Amino acid sequence: MPATKRGVISIVSSIFDPCGFLAPFTFRAKCLIQEVWRTGIQWDDKLKTDLEVKWNAWLKELDELKRFQLPRHHIGFTKAATDIEVHLFADASEKGFGSVAYLKYLPDTGNGTCSFVAAKTRVALIKPQLSIPCLELQATVLAVRLWNCLKEELPVLVKHVYFWTDSMTVIQYINNQTRRFKPFVSNRIAEILDSTNSSQWYHVSSDQNPADYCSRGLPASKLTVKHSWFTGPSFLYSDKESWPVQPANNQDVDGTDPEIKISCFVKTNSGTNQEFPLSSLKIRYLMSPERFSTWQRLLRHTAWLLRALRNFLVPVKRLQLTSLTSSHLLPEEYESALLHWTKQAQEDGFPAEIGCLNKHKDLPAGSTLLPLTPSYDEHHLRLQGRLRKGNVPRDTWNQIILPKSHVITDLLLLDAHLKTFHGGVEHMVAQIRERFWPISVRQTAKKIIRQCFLCKKRRASPKVPRMADLPRQGLTTLAPCIQQLVVEQ
Incomplete structure (x- = not known):
């Protein structure tokens, strides 16, 4: 080869x-x-x-x-074995990780014997490159999966199962009760604790860990029946009192561990007893509207988040908040979510205009809002329409102004496009101007229509099929019917 x-x-x-x-x-x-x-x-x-x-x-x-030869049966196994144990070892290095399992037989007299059962190895990923603690954690997960496979296949009754690792970090992860970890670690810890108990995990030094051969390798000349890879570590042949001394279980995970999930707390201060305005919370740091494809989905997630924040603040008596426990969202919660994002859009698109109107000053000379004569009601910039004296809702003549090229404006126009059943530009403009006044609305509406997949299919012109070649009979030159004409005088 x-x-x-x-x-x-x-x-x-x-x-x-x-x-x-x-x-x-x-x-x-x-x-x-x-x-x-x-x-x-x-x-x-x-x-x-x-x-x-x-x-x-x-x-x-x-x-x-x-x-290379191996015995057909597990060495030392007899019917006199009354207590059978399984010991699984895990280890990792920069190259990879692995796990190996041994059976230990305890007869009525003596210390018993051990034999090799199975082993699994994996090479470390190229991308992403994991740290050594994460690779050690991967090795322990592999040991748990190996045991789940063995307990279905072994025909003997196993009374005790022990797991061994030479990583104190992994032991602390498994025994942790106070810290929260990032998804990679937390998911693997959950898988480990689903099949094992923290009391089953023991620490062993690297020189006594046979799984070290799984992560570093061995030459073929050393793979003999008497090698510790097949016989297991020497301490397994003695009583449990002679096993490696275990460290204290009360050691907590170091707070500087990079796998610890950092928690964020919202601290509020209020000098008065008035109700706390949830719209003042900056939830932009907790969720990003760019990650949502529709306006209704963004509203629903925001409403649930605002309810959770409200319920968290209920114990603060000076805020005078009431807890919401209904299984569905209320219309007021949808409205609060809508006003929050429109206010956020205006703060992103018109910071200078809001600052001027707050100080009762004129708008900047180059502002796009000058033709609209806007007003500011401490929450939103609104258009000053001429229907104030009419018997119409306020939003009809006092629309909320939205900036151009903003994700909230795009989502609202997409929602109007869907509500009008993929209507054209004028339908979208009429729909959204019932409450909002986006800047350059027709330009944004055309962009939404161009990006709509169904509208693309509807606008597509049918492909003209290619015509077939003309038949041979129509291209053959026929001989004239009169080949010679004679005129007599």
């Missing part, structure tokens, strides 16, 4: 070892495949010199496995 990427993967994949007896040896080949993949060579290109040297050395060791 040539020393190419195709040849390397073909030979490594041909090794059939479902139980992982040769896991430390094949792990080296997995790491070599990853190095070959990083070079970016094609499938049939020759390996680089340094990689070819490693590959040839590994192939020479592969021939030594022809003399």
Whole structure:
């Protein structure tokens, strides 16, 4: 087989070892495949010199496995074994991580014996590059998954299961009761605690951890039946009192750990006993409107968030807030969410105009709001219409002004486009001006229509089919019916 990427993967994949007896040896080949993949060579290109040297050395060791033998049964297992334990070890390095499991038999007399059961290895990801604590956590998750597989396949009754790792950080993660972690760590801790208890996890030093061979590898010459990879660590052959001394379980996770989720608290101060205005909360830091595709979805999420914030502030007596516990949102909550985002849009688009009107000054000379003669009611900039004396709602003649090219304006116009059943520009303008007055509304409406997928399909013109060639009979030149004409005089 040539020393190419195709040849390397073909030979490594041909090794059939479902139980992982040769896991430390094949792990080296997995790491070599990853190095070959990083070079970016094609499938049939020759390996680089340094990689070819490693590959040839590994192939020479592969021939030594022809003399590798294992007993057909677990060594030392007899019907006299009254207590059976499973010990799973996990370890990780920068190259990868793995887990190995051993069976321990405890007869009525003596300390019992151990035998190899199964092992699994994984190479570390290229992207994203995980830290060593995260790789150690991945190794413990792999140990839990290995145990979930073994307990379905082992035909014996296992009374005790022990998990071992040489990472104190992972032990602290599992025993944590006070900290909250980022999703990567929290999801894996949840998977671990779903199948195990924190009392089942023990610490072991690296030199006594056989899973260290899973993350660093072993040459084929050392894979013998008497190696600790197959027999397990020496302390398993003694009583539990002789096992490694365990550190105190009351050690908390360091507050500077990068995997700890930072909590944010909202502190409010109010010198009066008036009701606290929820519209003054800057929820822009908690949710981004750019992540929502429709206006109604943004309103619904915002209303639920404002309700949660309101219920959190209920214990503050001076705010005089009442708790909302209904299973559905109220119209007032939708209205509060709408006013919050329109106010936020105006603060983003018209900061100078709001500042001038607050100080009762004239608008800047270059302001786009000069033709609209706006007013400010301490919450919103509004258009001064001429229908004040009419018997019409206030929003009809005193519309809320919205800035051009803002995400809130775009979402409102898209909502108007959907409510008019994909209507045209004038339909959208008439719909939105019932309450709002966006700047350059027709230009924004045209942009919304151009981006609408259904409108694109409706505007698409049918493709004219290509006409077939003319028939051969129509292109054949016919002989004239009169070939010679004679005139007699």
